[in-house]
Amino acid sequence: MTQVIQDMDLLRFATAGSVDDGKSTLIGRLLLDSKAIFEDQLESVEATSQSRGYDYTDLALLTDGLRSEREQGITIDVAYRYFATPRRKFIIADTPGHVQYTRNMVTGASTSDLGLVLVDARQGLTEQSRRHAVLLSLLRVPHLLLAVNKMDLVDYDQATFEKIDKEFTSFASRLNIPDLQVIPVSALQGDNVVTRSENMPWYQGPSLMHHLENVHIASDRAMRDVRFPVQYVVRPKSDEHHDYRGYAGQVAGGVLKPGDEVMVLPSGMTSTIEGIDLYDRELDEAYAPMSVVVRLTDDVDVSRGDMICRTKNLPAQTQDLDAMVCWMTSAPLKPKQKLAIKHTTRTARAIVKDVQYRLDVNTLHRDLAAGELALNEIGRVQLRVTTPLMTDPYERNRTTGSFILIDEATGNTVGAGMINS
Missing domain, CATH: 2.40.30.10 (Translation factors)
Structure with a gap:
């Protein structure tokens, strides 16, 4: 049995959504219905739900421990959850959705095979929904799943779902998203999460779990170039x-x-x-x-x-990098700034030659007059490094096409970059 589990396929996916979209409840539902929580955990959640006067089991409590840790001032960049079904192993990167945590979402999504974006069926698409999709596109996450949650609160209305589906699909067509799936769900009631919902007979697609178990990821690996x-x-x-x-x-x-x-x-x-x-x-x-x-x-x-x-398929060897950089610290990124850079296993020193533009991740507008990048901002940056790096474009290889920037004085990671060419 142990060998079977070791040989199973692994899917990493990042969840993103606004504060009240039901992300914690959805993760709780996945953990519960995949038998990934212990009985005493479930009993504790049920008891807490009853003590609060709920007439249902609040599955969001399964991840509330992490939220309370944040309230206590403990820094948690990304919360990871692990579970498995008979078909596949999963690692969930539960990323914060607020704009002030853009750097956290970049961290969680950078290694993900799939991005799961939640929207509230009552609210429809929001600015945050679009920003999440843009970030997942920038990070070249190959599969995107939009879960239209809280369908029970709109009486499982087909027209409401189709309006959101059409609007999001139209927006996603402007981005680099190779695979998009849109699924109507109710995390609280369990509709279309693990099993198909009888309340939405008009929906003929897969359940959320079925899609996660069967989405094809083997061809996403960088198999063309030996690195x-x-x-x-x-x-x-x-x-x-x-x-x-x-x-x-x-x-x-x-x-x-x-x-x-x-x-x-x-x-x-x-x-x-x-x-x-x-x-x-x-x-x-x-x-x-x-x-x-x-x-x-x-x-x-x-x-x-x-x-x-x-020998006949070499990466570029260069000291000049053209990259999209997500800035992760309060002091802004400016031209002539000196930093350490870590690319794969090689470390060097770098100087910022130019900040070409800042990208508005809500509108895709390029601010050419920006001149610098503040905390959580993303922009196109030119760097010069002290020793040649062996690189590929990020869209071709997410490992050899990425790097981190480090403050030499503190040793803290202050930026993450994706090489354009």
Whole structure:
């Protein structure tokens, strides 16, 4: 059974919605109906609901512990929840929806396969709904699911749903969203969350859980270009393995196999893959996002921050970066500012050459006169780094196309970037 669970497909998805759209209730419903909570947890929630005079079980209480932590002043960027069904494992990144937490949403959505945006059927699309869709598009999240919640409060009206569906689909057509699904739900009553709703016979699509279990994500992986950033050089000290030399890291793209001819960047030295190891066995191949140790047939100079790739399919080697940057600290990003930059496993220093424009994520308007980026703002920035980085456009590879900016004085992450070209 353990092996079956380990081999199951994993879907990461980020949830986003306004404060009263029912996000906590929906997550609670998914956890409850997928049997991902303990009986004592459910009993506690039921008891609390009764003590408050509710005539229903308030599933939002399953995540209220996190909210109370925020009220106590504890910083939580993104709350992660884990659960599994017989078909798939899931990691939920529960991201705050308010504009002041844009940086938190960027953090949670940056590694997600799917973005789940909630809207209240009574309110329809709001400015926040559009902003969430724009952010998910900027972060190249390949699948977007719009859940029109609280359908029970509009008497499961088909016209209300279709109006929101049409309006959002029209807006999404202006964005880079490859796959969009719109589902009417009631998180409180359970309609169309795990099972199809009898209250909405006019809706013929999948339930929310069915879509999450079956959305195809294998083709989303960066399989075209072999990218293996070296994180650590493995040289055991024991006499038994004194000749062993391997390079540990996480595959960022493509498929690695023994016998493949590869090049190490930035040196340009070539070799052949002798073997690929996990801690307990050798592998016939490795692909993203597996963490492995690669052995080469030749004793070439390889160190942390280098990248192994195929000889005829190389990333760009550049010291000039053109990127969309989300700024994450109160002091603004300005031209001539000096920062540390971390790209895959390589760290360098960078200087801000120019802030070309600030992007209004509500209207997609480009403010060319901005000149700087304030907290939670996103804009197009030109950077110059001290050492060449091996990069791909973010739309081609979300790992080699992204980076973080670090304040050298404090060590805090102050920005996240997505490389344009």
